[in-house]
Amino acid sequence: MKAIDSLQRLVDSLSKPLKLRWVLEPPPEPIPLTNPPQSPRQRLVGSMNCIRPNRVQIIGPAESAYLGDLHPDARADMMTRVFTAQPIAVIFSDGLEPDPEFRALAEREQTPLLGSGLNDQDLVEHLQHVLTYAFAERITLHGVFLEVLGMGVLLVGDPGIGKSELALELIARGHRLIADDAPEFARVAPEIIEGRCPPLLRDFLEVRGLGVLNIRAMFGESAVRETDHLKLVISMRIYNSSELAGVDRLLGSLSARTILGIAVPEITIPVAPGRNLAVLLETAVRSQILRIRGYDAGADLAERQAELLAADAPAWEAEYSTREAWT
Known part of the structure; x- marks a missing residue:
């Protein structure tokens, strides 16, 4: 249109x-x-x-x-x-x-x-x-826009990092393609960003070595979707050893990306040989769904640890005092 x-x-x-x-x-x-x-x-x-x-x-x-x-x-x-x-x-x-x-x-x-x-x-x-x-404010971004577990996910990363290959594996696992390469996003409400595919690129996914694939023709109608709300950005990145060591082991690489004036949650997935990126991305989406529902595993673990330390504090202090008396 x-x-x-x-x-x-x-x-x-x-x-x-x-x-x-x-x-x-x-x-x-x-x-x-x-x-x-x-x-x-x-x-x-x-x-x-x-x-x-x-x-x-x-x-x-x-x-x-x-x-x-x-x-x-x-x-x-x-x-x-x-x-x-x-x-x-x-x-x-x-x-x-x-x-x-x-x-x-x-x-x-x-x-x-x-x-x-x-x-x-x-x-x-x-x-x-x-x-x-x-009349909505709009923008075109480079990446692959998918529906994963019912959530609109924008997959971004440097050229050649494997976005299309990961998208293809996710489609084969039952998730749906919305737009490849140049998804269009519009702010249709104060806190809602809607993404869709330009008519020229609809149903197509370009994979290096395979060329352009028609996902609808290959996987059927259920493998594609016309539009969805953007809820999560997944960034694929190659880390060096020092950068990887600096990643928060408790909370992971969770940040936010501002798109059309709205802060969209962003999770960075380290790319390395042997990593199952499809499983990691699905798990990242499941984790974000839990956060939306009010649960955060990292915060839960920290709270349990604090409760355990508080409960053991009197016994630990008594033992420490006894040792001090004998020395």
């Missing part, structure tokens, strides 16, 4: 799923789907609101009935207020048709007028979902 950056492209892309149609002739020039600078908090789409008008106003059965029950003068005033806010478009849902007075006012104000066969709630939800992603 092309980027939805104008009203015309929105209708072209979503006319079938949203049952959209032009009630008036579409404007010749593209109408950008952006919030005006003077009102940055204005909602992009929502049911008709004349106090805090939406950029795209939806008129459903309730709003239509409300307008119909008004005195003609009050109705004319209300409709004028709808267009005074200069909405990008007004959409009638539930197969409703605007009355001649509303249509004439839209033509006079040169405001696009559309209709939809969906009910108003479904239409608002669909448009909010589509436009939230369309």
